[in-house]
Amino acid sequence: MTDDDLRERLRRADPAARLEPASPALVEHLVEEAMSRTHVRRWTLPVAAALVLLAGGTAWATLRPGPAPEPVPFPIVAAAPVPSVQVPAGGQAKCAEAKPESLAERATIAFAGRVDEVDDSTALMEVTRNYRGADVPRIAVNQPGGNPELLLGSGDFEVGKEYLVSAVGADVMICGYSGEAGTPGLRELYEAAF
């Protein structure tokens, strides 16, 4: 019995030989289901950083010294083993020009990440480069209520886009230290700092 004979005999016994192809409607349903489901429950270990991203000049203006208060940082959730950190009591610091020295001195977590999934309040990011303290495959950034005007760059988390994020302990650094990776000057800031 040749290999071909053997394979043919096995194929005649294939239980799926008469399985109808999936209908286009079923395919569409399955695809949409896969892309819309999230697994944030896997990422529930609070690392507690926060993400507040600044949206260029407009946000800058709102955060300058003056009556406009600093936005409250968002908690960040990440996969173990990123160390757990606490949310600072402050968050009221005034924005100054983002400097690499300050980033290097203050940041305990800094990474480049590509957004894998976004749901209502969480952006799951695949870490594409660990600048400091982010030696994990993925980090989820929680932004309850959203605050897209605070994002540097496009103004929101978008699946497939890369961002640069830094955090001091529990809080993501704001005031121009975190945002879309393509934001002019941001990557240079990270490269200079780390």
Add this chain to the structure above:
Amino acid sequence: MNPDPRRARFERLAPTVIDAVRRYLARRTDPATADDVLSETLLICWRRLDEMPEEHLPWAYAVARNCLANAERAHRRRFRLVARISRLDPPPTVVDGPSPPDGDLAGALSRMRPEDAELLRLWAWEDLAPAGIAVVLGITANAASIRLHRARQRLRDELVGKTGPAAGHDRSTEGSRT
């Protein structure tokens, strides 16, 4: 705004993955479990799309195989609890599929080691070459080629009635070889 290239890639690959994985699962488990595992497999394919190689079907089979093994483990745990059946955990291999109507073939496959029977299924039903089988099973292509060769020979032996203990069934020594 440009369409999301990641989403576009997934939508392009998904129909072939769905078709192939549906068949893979239909060959190995019941319809309800197959539906659940297919959804889980697609979710993982979506989440890990960047890791999906160009030759994506063996990779998708490997994902489905792991998801199915997890589902079967969960089924077994529930079954043991409800039926109060005491037994050791079955080997961590993908479960046998529905019995083929070819009784001799079914018997021959059932007498083979599960991992050998699975190799033959991947070869004949999923139409995979040793390199693809290697991806699914997480072994080297060389090991897959050798094991496939031996598995075919064992099946031939079984089918022609050489079923004695000395008919090439080196079950006690073969398992650790890769």
